[in-house]
Amino acid sequence: MHEVSVVTSIVDAVIDELSKYNLEKVNSVTIMVGALTNLGDEQMQFAYEIVTRGTVLEGSELVIEHVPVEVRCESCGYWGPVSMLTDPDYETHSVPILSCPECKGDIKVVKGMECTVKCMDIEEVE
Template sequence: MHELSVMTQVVESVLGSLEGRDVRRVESVRLEVGELTMLGKEQLRFAWGVLSRNGPLRGSKLVIIRKPAVVECPGCGFRGAPKKAPAGWSHTVAPLIACPRCGGEVRIVGGRETVVRSLRAVAARDRRPGKRRGR
């Protein structure tokens, strides 16, 4: 299952970002998933459930945000959403996406990423002397 290997990396990066911090548990994680990744929401949630069973991620909520595809056309300079995301998009068939303006070949510049956008965590100590603003 592709989702499981992707989520393994996500969980690792989340746990990595918690290192050295006094975090008791994580409440929620916002994950941006590009629409071209072909990752299923349900499968991602399932994988998250399996991988977050122990440790600070236990009981955390996964929020999945779909990111639309963005293409760039070297021919006419168009940048934006492609004409259409072809049905039956798969890893085995080379995707055919055309520029909505000139019909030319485009470069995919967005929609293939899986990014942890933010996470909400509960500190191990109730309150810290006020230097926990921002990043």
């Protein structure tokens, strides 16, 4: 399951960051997940629960925010959202076909590939 390795690296990074604080508890961790990452919410939640067991993050909530795809066109300069034309085999091959909505040119994805920690809701020991 792809989600487990992604969640593991996120959790590792978060725990590393939290080691700077004198923690009472962690309420939640909010992550930004791009539409192109192909990560399922349910699988992420499930993986999070398992990966955080026995850590400072155990029992905290994983909040997932979705980041829509944004592209930049090399030919006409278009910058913005794009509707995803998916390959008929998308489910199995998982590579959506993206092209510029203005000129159908080749585009570069500027948003939607990321999976990053946005913020953490923690309580420090007084």
